[in-house]
Amino acid sequence: MKKQTLLACLIATSTSLALAATGEPIQPIPPAKITNPALVELGKKLYFDPRLSKSGFISCNSCHNLSMGGTDNIKTSIGHNWQEGPINAPTVLNSSLNLAQFWDGRAADLKAQAGGPIANPGEMAFTHPLAVEVLQSIPGYVADFKKAFGTEKVTIDEVTKAIAAFEETLVTPNSRFDKWLKGDKKALSANEVAGYKLFKETGCVACHNGPAVGGNSFQKMGQVEAYKASSPAEGRFAVTGKDADRFNFKVPTLRNVEMTYPYFHDGAANTLPEAVDTMARIQLGKKFTPDENAKVVAFLKTLTGEQPSFRLPALPPSADATPRPKPFEKK
Ligand code: HEC
Ligand code: HEC
Numbered sequence: 001m002k003k004q005t006l007l008a009c010l011i012a013t014s015t016s017l018a019l020a021a022t023g024e025p026i027q028p029i030p031p032a033k034i035t036n037p038a039l040v041e042l043g044k045k046l047y048f049d050p051r052l053s054k055s056g057f058i059s060c061n062s063c064h065n066l067s068m069g070g071t072d073n074i075k076t077s078i079g080h081n082w083q084e085g086p087i088n089a090p091t092v093l094n095s096s097l098n099l100a101q102f103w104d105g106r107a108a109d110l111k112a113q114a115g116g117p118i119a120n121p122g123e124m125a126f127t128h129p130l131a132v133e134v135l136q137s138i139p140g141y142v143a144d145f146k147k148a149f150g151t152e153k154v155t156i157d158e159v160t161k162a163i164a165a166f167e168e169t170l171v172t173p174n175s176r177f178d179k180w181l182k183g184d185k186k187a188l189s190a191n192e193v194a195g196y197k198l199f200k201e202t203g204c205v206a207c208h209n210g211p212a213v214g215g216n217s218f219q220k221m222g223q224v225e226a227y228k229a230s231s232p233a234e235g236r237f238a239v240t241g242k243d244a245d246r247f248n249f250k251v252p253t254l255r256n257v258e259m260t261y262p263y264f265h266d267g268a269a270n271t272l273p274e275a276v277d278t279m280a281r282i283q284l285g286k287k288f289t290p291d292e293n294a295k296v297v298a299f300l301k302t303l304t305g306e307q308p309s310f311r312l313p314a315l316p317p318s319a320d321a322t323p324r325p326k327p328f329e330k331k
Helices: 003-022 037-048 110-119 130-135 139-149 154-169 175-183 190-202 272-284 288-300
Strands: 217-218 248-250
Touching: 110 130, 110 154, 110 272, 130 139, 139 154, 139 288, 175 190, 190 288, 248 272, 272 288
Parallel strands: none
Antiparallel strands: 217 248
16 A cells, blocks of 8 residues: 555544544433432432322322333323323433423423422422422421421422432433444444434434434424324424424434333324334435334434432321322312
């Protein structure tokens, strides 16, 4: 080989190596850093505590089950009095990476979000003052709030802060795809790498990118072809009132997507092959062959990371004076 060719070859190799390290549209998820363990522990208890609901039966974990990818795996959630909700529950896993919370982004962050479901009549159907009254009456909680905040007075601000701090720990690093991104080329099969290539070349990465493979923009559902939703939700328009935002939804994260079925804001797609087929068609005007679809699905399954792993919290028992739940609404 001529000297010059060799040099060009070396430059080309080192450039492509650098690109492999930094040039990918998807980045690995960093592990959570816990700075205030007492706060996280309190937030974990609140997350699992059904006494934050009127019925005493529904906790955050009822609809965002941490054993099921942080979702309920049903089309639209079931709330207080068996009410059927209007929209599919997104995962809480990696939700700290979202640019805003909810499908339409109406909550700026996790703290702002956490107060919503407690007081939502279709979800936990409680009120913030009653939730605070319940917690304040439980000596074990009063001690936990003292540890986390240095005060025995419980406030809804502290409740949502603690839940948000716990949610920030619910990231899922070390998926096979992240290992591959970090240089372990044996972490993916040739078929899965081919799926990733299709995912990039077809244009999925235009919207699904970054560490969460989504979560960082609002986009129209149905760029190329209209989508007939089975839910009345209008997306971002409900927040901004701008016509241009009609039917724009937050691009969901595709991390752990094999666990978070059914798919789309109306929960209409039951399976990944179905969701991938619809996306290709209505967002990009592309019809995948069965083989291409299977490759993309194989790639998406490599995005499943380490699921949250911790001791289930033992919740402090109610005191004699704690207000009791009302599981049934007398009509
Ligand atoms: C009855 C079921 C139900 C309960 C209980 C519930 N959620 Fe949700 N959650 C949902 C649904 C449905 C949405 C989507 C609503 C929307 O976007 O309009 C959602 C959205 C969210 C989101 C936004 C995620 C994203 O990607 O936008 C977070 C975070 C969240 N919930 C956390 C919680 C916490 C914390 C609690 C407990 C305080 C809780 N949820 C209780 C059903 C529930
Ligand atoms: C123009 C932006 C855009 C492009 C391009 C795009 N998506 Fe999406 N994707 C979205 C939005 C927005 C949603 C949520 C839509 C809704 O539910 O209303 C979504 C939802 C999904 C879901 C369901 C996730 C869930 O939890 O509900 C999957 C899977 C998915 N996309 C895969 C893909 C694949 C594969 C491609 C390429 C063939 C692709 N997307 C291209 C914006 C896009």
